Amino acid sequence: MTFAATANVVLFMGATPVFVDVDSSTLLIDPEKVEQLVTSRTKAVIGVDYAGQPCDWVALRTIAEKHNLVLIADACHAPGATLHGKPVGSLADLSTFSFHPVKHITTAEGGMITTDDEAMVEAMRRFRNHGITSDHRSRQEKGTWRYEMTGLGYNYRLSDLQAALGLSQLGRLGEWVEKRRAIAARYDEAFADLPGVEPLGGLQGARPAWHLYVVRIKQAVTGLDRDTLFQRLRERGIGANVHYIPVHLHPWYREQLGTGEGLCPVAEEAAEEILSLPMYPAMRYEEIETVIGEIRSALSKEDVA
Numbered sequence: 001m002t003f004a005a006t007a008n009v010v011l012f013m014g015a016t017p018v019f020v021d022v023d024s025s026t027l028l029i030d031p032e033k034v035e036q037l038v039t040s041r042t043k044a045v046i047g048v049d050y051a052g053q054p055c056d057w058v059a060l061r062t063i064a065e066k067h068n069l070v071l072i073a074d075a076c077h078a079p080g081a082t083l084h085g086k087p088v089g090s091l092a093d094l095s096t097f098s099f100h101p102v103k104h105i106t107t108a109e110g111g112m113i114t115t116d117d118e119a120m121v122e123a124m125r126r127f128r129n130h131g132i133t134s135d136h137r138s139r140q141e142k143g144t145w146r147y148e149m150t151g152l153g154y155n156y157r158l159s160d161l162q163a164a165l166g167l168s169q170l171g172r173l174g175e176w177v178e179k180r181r182a183i184a185a186r187y188d189e190a191f192a193d194l195p196g197v198e199p200l201g202g203l204q205g206a207r208p209a210w211h212l213y214v215v216r217i218k219q220a221v222t223g224l225d226r227d228t229l230f231q232r233l234r235e236r237g238i239g240a241n242v243h244y245i246p247v248h249l250h251p252w253y254r255e256q257l258g259t260g261e262g263l264c265p266v267a268e269e270a271a272e273e274i275l276s277l278p279m280y281p282a283m284r285y286e287e288i289e290t291v292i293g294e295i296r297s298a299l300s301k302e303d304v305a
């Protein structure tokens, strides 16, 4: 239940992604299912902090330590979230963030990785700079012209201009996360008495950062399937969306890895029901109420008939 990039990176490294199903309430990776799929060839576990909720990193850490695995957080949805008071970015061995314009904070394009592993930091600094041991500035500081290439790398440098934008955005992160939480709280309240529109369940000890506000549309209760509701909302000018088609159902994955229906039944069932509602820090009170009102009206008996 993620954007394809999470799995693509595994293939870029010449490894094989093994898809783990999600928990039916949170749609976060299910630690019990991770444990069932670990083999002697497993190197790492990647958890996705879907919608802005931290995964159960405590349970994942226990499994990683038992099997000597690296823990990687795809934290692109969750800057500003915490689990048991600890911030996302410090919960896995490596945590990756996207600064694409739709994310909490942006550098136009680009991203960030956080880790407390010095060797990883050094390796990543080389990797982003064509595999070269030192950059221009550090050579100047050391008074040497010498640099060496010790591995293959790319140009993955974020420009200084973008970094400056990122730093100023970072200063607003706390305020923007609070706004997202307030919007989520209002949605939660509104849908508590709207049968068949079910917000995601929460993980104990987690304070999500809500990149997405996702509800599940239970057709058996509403009489309306997700796609029809999506269409009606779009017609009413509401920018609803769907996140995501489970990665293993994308045509390329089906062709390359032979994945398909039945591999992750919980994610597959959720994929038919999930709807992401508008959520952005500048969203005004009236706009939130408009979304709620349009959902109620789109689901009302007259409209369903």
Ligand SMILES: Cc1ncc(COP(=O)(O)O)c(C=O)c1O
Residues within 6 Å of the ligand: 002, 003, 005, 006, 048, 074, 076, 077, 097, 098, 099, 100, 110, 111
């Ligand atoms: C969960 C998740 N992982 C990875 C990415 C990839 O981010 P980027 O396009 O900045 O590399 C995104 C971006 O949409 C995402 O939502």
